[in-house]
Amino acid sequence: MRTTGYYPGCSLSGGGIELDMSIRALAGAAKVELREIDDWNCCGATAAHNLNHELAVALPYRVLSLSEAQGLKDILAPCAACFSRLKxxxxRLARSPDLAAHMKEIVRLPYGGGVxxxxxxxxxxxxxxEELAGKLTAPLKGLKAAPYxxxxxSRGEGIIEGDDSENPSSMNAAIKACGCEAVEWNFLTECCGGGLSMSxxxxxxxxxxxxxxxxKASGADFIVTGCPMCHSNLDMRQPDIHKAGHGPYNIPILYLSQLLGLAAGLPPKALGLDKHFVDTGAITAQVDRL
Amino acid sequence: MTKTAALAEKIKKITGVQLPECYQCGKCTAGCPMAKYMDLSPNQIMRMLQAGTEASIKDALSSSAIWYCLGCLTCTQRCPKKLDPAAVMDVLREESVSKGIASPVARKILAFHKSFLAVVEQTGRMSEIPLVGLYKLSTLDFFSDLLLGPGMFFRGKLPLKPHLIKGRKEIKRIFSECKSGRRGK
Incomplete structure (x- = not known):
């Protein structure tokens, strides 16, 4: 049985709770153990890198150091923002031994770069x-997904590896394995507005x-994402967007792990699909019909 | 070193960006999703830093542009000189706050970021209720997004109790060291 370190990040116990639920459910179905890093802290997100360049490295440094000390060599960070800050x-630490030494001084914990x-x-x-190969028993045939x-x-030098930053495709195989078609569309790497959502x-x-x-124009039935920020802007703000004179779209926004979970035959509720603002019934009905 | 040369040096030290390398192709601005909201475009900001006069630097630091920047990294990904305008924006924001010349446009954005960090400093993690509470107190903007609260609550997306990590003292110490201004390292 594979064990993977797990960094849920703060959003995953609040606004992004369905991402946590679906990741855990999917790992359970795949019999992969997720071992949560003990006493992890916030990665600092946009706030830290906007206001204090040392804090922006020191907070993720503590997380990486704790993981290393706890023997976790691989850590899954499902939130795209946490992933980007941690990786x-x-x-940056690998590029600059000076920075690594300075962080060790500030955080007072060692980190050898082994996570x-x-x-x-x-x-x-x-x-x-591996674990889920051939195990997607409930394919969502005929649905069109927009990988977002x-x-x-999609971006970040040295952070995103083995993909094209202008036309990424790392979600395509999974979408296809779920029986869906990944539509060709133009906005797959455009910004949703991110952390300025409230301000x-x-x-x-x-x-x-x-x-x-x-x-919508591409004919997608739903959008697939891996970011709680994108999810809340695209899902929760659809009524605001309609009020501003657009849409209505009523297009469900699914986390990649929710889509996989459905195709693996997991119940929609266990994947948090009832927690969305835009009803996901049209997608889950596809599984019910099987 | 003059004050303006010091900023170029600081940018180089933190981000690795050598400002003279920018040849003003404008690709950063062409791809920027926020350019239409900005008072100065990203390539103009870069140009003003290159000019390096006291006036041009002050204009860059007090621009709204640096606050509208989302850090989406499109400019950084596409820069033909492999400069990193998004990281330069981070340095400019930090500098503009420490000099007290941040644009009035930044008021709410700054209030949000400061509320976010205050919650992390005290508890070790971000949680929505204290974050939104602090933000609303500091902006006196009590009514926007009010209807999202109940919707989130009934979907189990607003935990009432913030999680307190064990290493809170450690986090507070890290914050105070980072704030203490051994800056530029």
């Missing part, structure tokens, strides 16, 4: 290659509208 810290950070696409692709990478599953809502409404509108 970005790994990349590999894995994102949701990589995790899902690993499961599909946004910023942090510049108007701009976020415009950016997220552009994503939803292109997904």
């Amino acid at each position: 970005g810290t790994n990349v 590999r950070v894995i994102n949701i696409s990589e995790f899902v692709n690993m499961l599909l290659a 990478y946004g910023c942090l599953l 510049k809502t108007g701009a976020v409404v415009e950016l997220s509208n552009a994503v939803l509108s292109d997904a």
